[in-house]
Amino acid sequence: MSQLRFEALKKLNERGKVHVEPIDPNISKFFGENVFGMEQMRATLAPAVFKKVSNAIKNHEKIDEATADAVASAAKSWAIGKGATHFTHWFQPMTGGTAEKHDSFFDALAGIERFKGSELVQQEPDASSFPSGGIRSTFEARGYTAWDPTSPMFLYGKTLSIPTIFVSYTGETLDTKSPLLKALKAVDQAATQVCQLFDKDINHVVASLGGEQEYFAVDKALANARPDLVMAGRTVFGHSPARGQQLEDHYFGTIPSRVYDFMRDFEIECWKLGIPVRTRHNEVAPSQFEVAPLFEEVNVANDHNQLMMDVISRVGDKHNLKILFHEKPFAGLNGSGKHNNWSLITDTGVNLYAPSSSARDNLLFLTFFITTIKAVHEHADLLRASIATAANDFRLGANEAPPAIMSAFIGAQMTAVLDELEKKGNVKIEKGDNMYMKLGIDQIPEIILDATDRNRTSPFAFTGNKFEFRAVGSSDNCGTPMTALNLIVADQLTKFYESVSKEIEKGEEKRIAIVNVLRQYIKESKAIRFEGDGYSDEWVKEAEKRGLSNIKNMPRAIDAYLSKKSLELFEKHGVLSHKEVEARNEIKLESYIKKVQIEARVIGDLAMNHIIPTAIAYQNKLITNANGLKGLGVDNAAVVQTIKEISEHIEIIKNGIRQMVEERKRINKIADTHKRAIAYCDDIKEKYFDSIRDSVDKLELLVDDEDWPLVKYRELLFLR
Ligand code: ADP
Ligand code: MG
Numbered sequence: 001m002s003q004l005r006f007e008a009l010k011k012l013n014e015r016g017k018v019h020v021e022p023i024d025p026n027i028s029k030f031f032g033e034n035v036f037g038m039e040q041m042r043a044t045l046a047p048a049v050f051k052k053v054s055n056a057i058k059n060h061e062k063i064d065e066a067t068a069d070a071v072a073s074a075a076k077s078w079a080i081g082k083g084a085t086h087f088t089h090w091f092q093p094m095t096g097g098t099a100e101k102h103d104s105f106f107d108a109l110a111g112i113e114r115f116k117g118s119e120l121v122q123q124e125p126d127a128s129s130f131p132s133g134g135i136r137s138t139f140e141a142r143g144y145t146a147w148d149p150t151s152p153m154f155l156y157g158k159t160l161s162i163p164t165i166f167v168s169y170t171g172e173t174l175d176t177k178s179p180l181l182k183a184l185k186a187v188d189q190a191a192t193q194v195c196q197l198f199d200k201d202i203n204h205v206v207a208s209l210g211g212e213q214e215y216f217a218v219d220k221a222l223a224n225a226r227p228d229l230v231m232a233g234r235t236v237f238g239h240s241p242a243r244g245q246q247l248e249d250h251y252f253g254t255i256p257s258r259v260y261d262f263m264r265d266f267e268i269e270c271w272k273l274g275i276p277v278r279t280r281h282n283e284v285a286p287s288q289f290e291v292a293p294l295f296e297e298v299n300v301a302n303d304h305n306q307l308m309m310d311v312i313s314r315v316g317d318k319h320n321l322k323i324l325f326h327e328k329p330f331a332g333l334n335g336s337g338k339h340n341n342w343s344l345i346t347d348t349g350v351n352l353y354a355p356s357s358s359a360r361d362n363l364l365f366l367t368f369f370i371t372t373i374k375a376v377h378e379h380a381d382l383l384r385a386s387i388a389t390a391a392n393d394f395r396l397g398a399n400e401a402p403p404a405i406m407s408a409f410i411g412a413q414m415t416a417v418l419d420e421l422e423k424k425g426n427v428k429i430e431k432g433d434n435m436y437m438k439l440g441i442d443q444i445p446e447i448i449l450d451a452t453d454r455n456r457t458s459p460f461a462f463t464g465n466k467f468e469f470r471a472v473g474s475s476d477n478c479g480t481p482m483t484a485l486n487l488i489v490a491d492q493l494t495k496f497y498e499s500v501s502k503e504i505e506k507g508e509e510k511r512i513a514i515v516n517v518l519r520q521y522i523k524e525s526k527a528i529r530f531e532g533d534g535y536s537d538e539w540v541k542e543a544e545k546r547g548l549s550n551i552k553n554m555p556r557a558i559d560a561y562l563s564k565k566s567l568e569l570f571e572k573h574g575v576l577s578h579k580e581v582e583a584r585n586e587i588k589l590e591s592y593i594k595k596v597q598i599e600a601r602v603i604g605d606l607a608m609n610h611i612i613p614t615a616i617a618y619q620n621k622l623i624t625n626a627n628g629l630k631g632l633g634v635d636n637a638a639v640v641q642t643i644k645e646i647s648e649h650i651e652i653i654k655n656g657i658r659q660m661v662e663e664r665k666r667i668n669k670i671a672d673t674h675k676r677a678i679a680y681c682d683d684i685k686e687k688y689f690d691s692i693r694d695s696v697d698k699l700e701l702l703v704d705d706e707d708w709p710l711v712k713y714r715e716l717l718f719l720r
Contacts, residue, residue, distance in 0.1 A: 002614070002706065002707050002708055002709050004225045004709065005225055005708070005709060005710065005711050005715075007221075007225075008219075008221040008222050008224070008225035008711060009221075009222070009711075009715060009719070011221040012219045012221055012222060012719055012720075015219075015320060017258075017261070018258075018261060018262075018318065018319045018320065020261045020264060020265050021265075021268070023264065023268055027271050030271065030272055031271045031272070031274065031276075032271075032272070032273075032274035033272050034082070034154055034155040034156070034272045034273050034274070035152050035153070035154050035155075035273060035274035036074075036075050036078050036079070036152060036153040036154065036155070036160070037152030037153075037274065038054065038152070040074075040078060041053060041054075041071065041074065044074040044077070044078065045070055045071065045074055046070070049067055049070045049071075052064070052067045053067060053071060053149065056149065057149055057150050058204065060185050060188075063121070063147075063149055065117055065118070065121075066117070067117075068117030068118070068120055068121045068147075069116065069117030070117070071117065071120060071149075072115045072116055072117045072119065072120040073115065073117075075115065075120070075153055075160060076105060076113065076114070076115035076160070079105075079155055079160035080105060080113060082155055083158055084105070084155055084158050084159060084160050085104055085105060085106065085158050085159075086102040086103060086104050086105065086158060086159045086160070087102070087103060087105060087115060087119070087159065087160040087161075087162065088100040088101060088102045088103070088159050088160070088161050088162065089101065089123045089125065089145040089147075089162050089164040090161040090162060090163055090164060091145050091163075091164045091165065091166040091175055091177065092166070092175050092176045092177050092306060092477055092479065093131070093166055093174060093175055093176075094131050094133075094174060094175065094176065094584065094587045094588075094591075095131060095591065096475070096476070096477055097306070097477075098306050098307075098310065099125075099166075100159075100161065101123075101125045102159055103119075103123075120147055120162060121146065121147050122144055122145070122146050122147070123144070123145045123164070124143070124144055124145075125143065125145055131174075131587040131590065131591070132168060132172075132174055132583060132587070133582070133583030133584060133585070133586035133587040133590075143166060143167060143168050143169055143174060144166070144167050144168075144169070145164035145165065145166050145167075146164055146165050146167065147162055147163075147164055148163045148164055148165055148177065148181065148299070150181070150297075150299055150300070151163035151299055151300050151303045152274065152300070154273050154274065154307070156273070156307075163177075163303050164177075165177045165178040165181065166178070172577070172579060172580050172583065173576070173580060176477045176479030176480055176483075177299070177302075177303075177479055179479070179483045179570075179575050179576050179580075180298070180299060180302065180479040180480075180482055180483045180486075181299060182483075182573070182574055182575040182576075183482070183483040183484075183486040183487040183490065183573070183575050184207055184298055184299060184486055186486070186487060186490035186491075186573040186574070186575065187205065187207055187344065187486040187487070187489055187490040187493070188204055188205050188206065188207075189490070190489075190490040190491070190493035190494045190497070191205035191344050191352070191368075191489075191490070191493055192204055192205050193493070193494075193497050194367060194368075194371075194493050194496060194497050195346055195352075195364070197497070197500065197510065197514065198363070198364045198367075199346075199348070199364075201348055202346045202347060202348050202350075203347055204346070204347040205344050205345065205346050205347070205352070206297050206344070206345050206346075206347070207297070207298045207342065207343070207344055207345075207482075207486050208295045208296060208297060208298060208301070208342065208343050208344070208345055209295060209296065209297075209298040209301035209302065209340055209341065209342055209478060209482060210292065210293065210294060210295030210296075210301065210341040210342075210466075211292070211293070211301060211302075211305050211338050211339065211340055211341070211472075211478055212279075212290055212291075212292040212337075212338065212339040212341070213290065213291050213292065213305065213308065213309070213312075213338050213474065214283055214288060214289070214290045214336035214337055214338065214474050215288070215289060215290075215291075215312065215323050215324060215325050215336055215474060216285070216287050216288050216289075216323070216324040216326075216329050216330070216336065217259055217262065217287055217289060217316060217321045217322070217323055217324075218287055218321065218322050218324065218716045218717070219320060219321065219322070219716075219719065219720065220316075220317065220320045220321055220322045221320070222322075222711045222715060222716050222719070223322035223324075223711075223716070224322070225710075225711045226710060226711050226716070227602060227605070227606060228599075228602050228603075228606060229322070229324070229329070231598060231602045232326075232595075232598055232599050232602050233324060233325075233326040233329065233391070233475075234324075234326045234328055234329045234330075234391070234394070235329060235330055235331070235713075235716075236599060236602055236603050236606065236689070236693065237603075237606065237607075237611070237693055237696045237697060237700070237710060238330065238331065238697065238700070238710065238712065238713045238716075239697040239698075239700040239701055239712070239713065240331070240332040240333075240713060241712070241713045241714035241717060241718070242714070243286075243714070243718075254282075255280070255281070255282060255289070256720050258319065258321075258720050259289065259321070259720070261319060262315060262316060262318075262319040262321055263280050263289075263291070265315045265318070265319065266308075266311050266312050266315035266316070267280070267291075269311050269315060270293075270308055270311055273304075273307060273311070274304075275293055275304040275307065275308050275311075276293045276294040276296065276304075277291055277292070277293045277308070278292060278293055278294045279291065279292040280292075283334065283336075284334045285330070285333040285334040285717075286333070286717040286718060287716070287717045287718075288333075288334060288336065291308070291312070293305075293308070295341060295343075295466075298342070298478075298482050298486070301478070302477065302478045302479050302482060305338070305478055306477060309325060309475075313325075324336075325474050325475040326391055326474070326475055327389070327391040327392045327394060327395040327473040327474050327475060328391065328394035328395045328398070330713060330716075330717070331693070333717075334401070335394065335395030335398065335401050335474075336395070336473075336474035336475075337395070337401065337402075337470060337471070337472060337473060337474050338472045338473065338474045338476060338478065339468050339469070339470045339472065340468070340469040340470075340472050340478055340481060340482065340485075341463070341466050341467075341468050342466060342467050342468070342469060342482070342485060343465065343466040343467065344368060344489075350364075351465055351466075352364065352365065352368040353365065353368060353369060353372075353462075353465055353466055353467065354464075354465040355465075363511065363514060363515075366417075366421070366518060367496070367514060367518065368493075369410075369414070369462070370418070370518045370521050370522060370525075371489065371492045371493055371496050371518075371521065372467065372489055372492070373408055373410070373521070373522075373525050373528065373529065374492050374521040374524065374525040375488040375489045375491065375492035376406065376408050376460060376488070376525070376528055377408075377524065377525035377527065377528035378488065378492065378525075379484070379488040379565070379566070379569070380406035380407075380528060380548065380549065381406070381549055381551070381557075381560035381563070381566075382484050382488065382560050382561070382563075382565075382566050382569070383406050383460070383469075383471075383481070383484055383485065383488070384404065384406050384471075384549065384551055384557050384560065385484070385557050385558045385559070385560040385561050385566075386480050386481040386483070386484035386485070387469075387471045387472050387473060387476065387480075387481050388551075388553075388554040388557035388558050388588075389473055389475075389476055389554055389588075389592075390554055390591070390592045390595040390596065391473055391475055391595075392471075392473035392476065392554070393552070393553050393554050395473060396471065396552075397552065402457065402458065402459035402470045402471045402534060403457075403459065403534050403535065403539070403540070403550070404471075404550055404551055404552050404557075405459075405534070405539070405540070405543045405548055405549070405550045406459055406460065406471075406528070406548065406549070407458060407459065407460065407528055407529065407530035407534065407543070407548065408458065408460045408461070408462070408467075408528050408529055408530070409455040409457075409458035409460070409461040409462065409529075409530065409531060409534075410461075410462045410529060410531070411455075411462060411531075412531070414462060415529070415531060418522050418529075421515070421518065421519060421522060422519055422522040422523060455531065455534070456470075457533050457534030457535045458470065458530065458534050459471035459534070469481060469485060483575065487569060487570070487573060487575055488569070490573060491569055491572070491573065496517055496521075499517045499520075500513045500514055500517050503516060503517070527546040527547060527548060528548070530542075530543075553681050554588070554592055554677075554681075555589060555592055555674065555677035555678050555680075555681050556678070556681075558585050558588055558589070559674075561581050561584070561585055562581060562582065562585060566581070567581060585674075586673055589673045589674055589676075589677040590673060592677050592680070592681075593673070593676055593677050593680050596680040596681065596684055596685050597664070597680070599685075599689070600660055600664060600684055600685075600688075600689075603657070603660075603688075603689065603692055603693075604657045604660065604661065606710070607653050607657055607692060607696060608654075608657060610709045610710065611653065611696050611699060611709070611710075612650055612653060612654065614699075614703060614707055614708065614709050615646050615649070615650055615699050615702075615703055616650070617707065618646070618702075618703045618704055618707050619643055619646045619647070621704075622639050622642055622643050622646075623643060625639055626639040626640055626643065642702060645698075645702060646699065646702055646703075649695040649696075649698055649699050649702075650695075650699075652691070652692070652694075652695040653692055653695050653696060653699075656688050656691055656692040656695075657688075657692065659688070660684060660687075660688045660692075663683050663684060663687075663688075664684060667679040667680060667683060667684065700712070
């Protein structure tokens with residue numbers, strides 16, 4: 001039984017070095033060479049056509065047929081010139097990941113290559129097997145993908161890939177990109193309106209995202225010898241190794257050479273695809289790493305993140321590495337997240353979350369800063385819902401991951417600024433030798449932020465010139481949390497504008513009106529601000545006192561989408577209809593149920609077919625040994641004790657699995673999806689997963705290492 005494990009270990013030991021092409025250090029020479037974006041359009045389209053396309057993109061407008069034809073023709077020539085034979089609409093269904101269906105440029109009937117504007121703009125993939133949450137019954141198999149011109153086309157393999165949205169035949173959106181685009185439009189409009197209170201030259205505000213992607217890289221042969229990693233993306237069993245992350249020697253340590261080669265390889269491919277990867281380093285847990293690109297406009301950044309995950313998996317495979325994007329592949333070690341660094345930037349180049357030395361700009365900064373905190377306070381439950389997934393449940397609140405309680409960390413200096421502004425409008429700021437500055441109408445404080453002011457325990461932290469939404473899971477599509485965040489900020493900015501306008505109408509001076517509303521917001525949103533240790537038990541108690549929610553699991557967390565407040569918010573800004581929100585929740589619950597079901601089966605299968613037979617076989621060896629000792633008149637009490645312990649664990653495992661199967665039969669009959677998901681959460685996952693695991697992991701310590709069937713943590717995490 002342990003054969004598979006030892007064969008995998010042998011394979012690992014025999015691995016040679018994978019060849020890596022030498023790289024041209026002038027990355028600028030090949031950066032974006034596989035992208036058909038603005039630059040290529042400018043170069044290949046007639047100036048008038050290009051102007052139409054770029055205006056449409058900037059102003060969220062439709063592109064007419066003739067323009068689409070011209071773009072399609074140029075894209076086709078470009079792609080074929082680079083060896084492409086096919087094109088595909090590339091979209092992001094609710095299942096997570098990306099989907100594509102390839103069509104060839106070659107038209108056999110006509111005997112030529114062609115690509116019409118209509119094919120660029122719209123396609124009709126058979127949508128019947130994508131989840132729709134009941135919006136579209138399966139017999140009505142039609143759904144549409146529609147070109148998103150705001151994200152550049154790219155050549156992937158031999159296929160021209162066109163970023164698209166995905167909608168049902170009846171017009172409801174079935175993907176993560178459509179609501180995101182709508183939320184981004186909402187935040188552009190709301191933020192621009194507020195900016196114009198300060199600067200009439202600002203005509204657009206773009207939301208930007210820089211995602212820090214964490215992942216584990218383990219040897220492919222070892223990973224493939226673990227059915228749980230193959231089926232569920234995480235280990236359901238495995239005793240902690242003697243050495244975990246306690247030495248704290250992995251973080252920022254030297255990158256192992258095999259992983260380094262893999263990183264260089266995937267970075268090159270990313271650069272060719274125009275993905276601006278920049279930072280790479282080890283993470284806290286052994287075999288855990290991070291890659292971070294430079295920030296970009298949110299929609300493009302998210303497409304790039306989705307594409308990058310695919311590139312990383314493929315290149316990993318070439319290097320015989322299995323890349324784990326799961327939020328919690330290993331118990332007892334840090335999980336993986338995808339910190340979403342986010343800010344709003346004007347078309348005049350001002351980062352609205354960057355404090356500056358100019359008084360006027362600082363009031364603008366404070367406006368956006370305080371309004372954002374207020375939005376997080378108002379819609380904390382929605383933000384929590386937006387990062388809820390089955391996998392993230394294992395991570396949130398465990399081993400140095402942000403807790404499931406939403407709060408915002410702003411740092412000591414911003415706390416001082418807000419406290420002073422709230423009290424009297426005077427602000428004392430450390431600058432040189434403790435300069436005292438008056439905040440208020442004529443003078444806005446000079447805020448110089450100390451960038452070292454960091455708190456890694458907060459799910460939503462201000463980091464000097466941007467907010468960092470840290471609770472997002474590593475395997476998640478950022479579209480969902482980014483939709484929520486941009487939408488709640490858009491809504492709060494709209495309300496801010498209305499309140500300020502009212503005060504101005506009443507005759508208040510503009511800047512006084514602004515400060516008055518901000519003061520109000522500071523008062524109202526205090527409960528969401530937390531500067532302490534988010535991992536501590538005290539915070540759990542304190543948060544409860546403050547009335548903040550602590551929703552530990554996904555099926556309950558996503559209820560927030562269906563609250564009156566959330567539904568109104570989505571509808572008011574035209575982001576999602578009531579029906580769409582309901583359908584999405586239904587899809588998420590169904591997927592949650594399936595994931596817990598799969599894990600329960602994997603646990604049952606591994607325990608019954610691998611662990612228990614191994615334990616019994618080992619126990620039989622011990623029985624022979626005990627009898628032998630007894631025959632010789634030697635004390636065998638220790639061996640007998642081990643035999644008993646093994647029996648006890650086998651009993652616990654067997655009973656657990658049997659009861660779990662019975663429970664599943666009962667739960668599967670529950671008609672209501674929500675109730676079924678809750679039952680899977682409480683009565684399967686919570687009740688049995690850990691208790692069964694506990695006994696399996698104890699057996700791992702009792703049974704002879706030579707006999708153990710599953711690749712051990714120390715092998716997965718430390719061998720390369
Ligand atoms: P950290 O110390 O958290 O690793 P970095 O400065 O390395 O911070 O940045 C992390 C990510 O934040 C990068 O992707 C970076 O491009 C992004 N980032 C920096 N400034 C902004 C901004 N104004 N808006 C959005 N993302 C940003
Ligand atoms: Mg960070």
